[in-house]
Amino acid sequence: MKLRYILVCLSVLIGLVFYLQLARQEQKTQATFSPVAANPTNLVDIGKLTLEDYKHISEESGVVFVSKKDSQKQIYFDDKQLQSLEMSPSQKQVAFSYNPNETEELKENELSLMLLDLDSKKVKEIFHTTFPSWDVAGNPDWLGNNHLVFVRHCGTSCQGLTLLNIQTGELKNATLSYMSSFSDRPVFTHFEDWFNTHFELDGFVKQIFTEFVGGKYYLVFDMQTDIGEEINKKKFLFLENNLALES
Numbered sequence: 521m522k523l524r525y526i527l528v529c530l531s532v533l534i535g536l537v538f539y540l541q542l543a544r545q546e547q548k549t550q551a552t553f554s555p556v557a558a559n560p561t562n563l564v565d566i567g568k569l570t571l572e573d574y575k576h577i578s579e580e581s582g583v584v585f586v587s588k589k590d591s592q593k594q595i596y597f598d599d600k601q602l603q604s605l606e607m608s609p610s611q612k613q614v615a616f617s618y619n620p621n622e623t624e625e626l627k628e629n630e631l632s633l634m635l636l637d638l639d640s641k642k643v644k645e646i647f648h649t650t651f652p653s654w655d656v657a658g659n660p661d662w663l664g665n666n667h668l669v670f671v672r673h674c675g676t677s678c679q680g681l682t683l684l685n686i687q688t689g690e691l692k693n694a695t696l697s698y699m700s701s702f703s704d705r706p707v708f709t710h711f712e713d714w715f716n717t718h719f720e721l722d723g724f725v726k727q728i729f730t731e732f733v734g735g736k737y738y739l740v741f742d743m744q745t746d747i748g749e750e751i752n753k754k755k756f757l758f759l760e761n762n763l764a765l766e767s
Contacts, residue, residue, distance in 0.1 A: 554599050555596065555599050556596050556599060561593075562592075562593055562594060563593060563594050563595075563596055564586060564588075564593040564594070564595055564596065565595075565596055565597065566595050566596065566597045566602065566605075566614075566616065566636065567597075567641060567643075569586060569595070571611070571638065573586050573588065574586075574607050574611075574614070576588070577595075577605055577607075578592075579604065579605070579659075582603050582604075583601060583602075583603070584601075584602040584603070584604065584605045584616070597616065597618050597634065597643070598618070598620070600618050600619060600620065601618065602616050602617065602618050603616075603617045603618055603619070603631070603659075604616060604617045604659040604660065606659065606660060606661060606662055606668075607662075608662050608665050609662055609664070609665055609732045609737075610665045611638070612637070612638055612639060612665075613635060613636065613637055613638065613665070613686075614635070614636040614638060615633065615634070615635055615636075615646075615660055615662070615668055615686070616633075616634050616636065617631055617632065617633045617634070617656070617659075617660070618631070618632060618634070619631060619632075620632050629650070629651075629652060629653070630648070630649065630650050630652065631648070631649050631652035631655075631656055632645050632647070632648045633645070633646055633647035633648070633656075633660060633668070633684075634646065635686055646668075646684065646686050646689060647684055647689075647691075653673075654672065654673045655672050655673075655682075656670055656671075656672060657670075657671040657672055657673050657679075657680075658670055658671040658728075660684070661729060661730045662730060663683070663730045663737055663739060663758050664737045664758060664760070666685060666686055666687055666760075667683055667684060667685055667686065667758075668683075668684045668686060669681060669682065669683050669684070669728075669730065669739065670682050670684070671728060672693070674695060677697065677698045677699075677700075678695055678696060678697045678698065679695070679696040679698075679725070680693055680694070680695060680696075681693070681694040681695070681696065681714075681728065682694075683714045692714035692715075693714070694711070694712060694713045694714045695710075695711070695712045696709055696710070696711050696725055697709065697710040697711075697712075698724050698725075700746075706722060706723070706745070706746075707722075707723060707724060707745070707746045708720055708721060708722050708723065709721045709722075709723065709724055709725055709741075709743075711741075713756075713763045714763075715761065715762050715763065717762065717763065719765060721741065721743065721754050722743070722751060723743040723744055723745050723746075723751045724743065724744055724745070724746065725741045725742070725743060726742045726743060726744040727741075727742040728740070728741060728742075729742070731755070736757060736758075737757075737758045738755045738756060738757055738758060738766075739755075739756040739758055739763060740753055740754070740755050740756075741753060741754040741755075741756075
């Protein structure tokens, strides 16, 4: 009886060891699987792009592509698809974002903003969030060669605007508050910038973007009325430590 019991226990132990080995092997296979290597025709790693390739970048529905020889290839990093990609004005750095847990097993909603140095080919993370739907509501834009700016949510009738210093990692948040009409005054936007300066702008902000003109960097608000009529754009000259509204 004792011998039979020992044999049963031994069989169970051998089966358990075999199962664990199979699980480890399957996990290793999944970890080393590369979508880019498996599909080189339609996918390309960002590290393989040339400077010329960056002239042919496009984005569709949060997916980034490069046009190469009359075909499109989807751009990947660390075997995960990119969500945005922007080259710096100096054309020496590229900022891109992706979900580091883009797998079936790990479905946490995360976003990492990365910086690629085109000379050294080194990549580093400069921003990370586990709540991207709130923290990053639009693609990052370059504001000069040392800063990125992107929209974030902040609540009802307002919009946040984050300034990220790519060298220090410092984050500064500005706020756009949309004021409905009262008395005889038309609708307007209250803008408290990253340097605690306050502006009042007629109308609502329709779109936010950046410009590089004549060696100067601008934060630009595309304005509209409460019924959607276009208003003159508001341009702010960016001087690293303040914003100057141009008349």
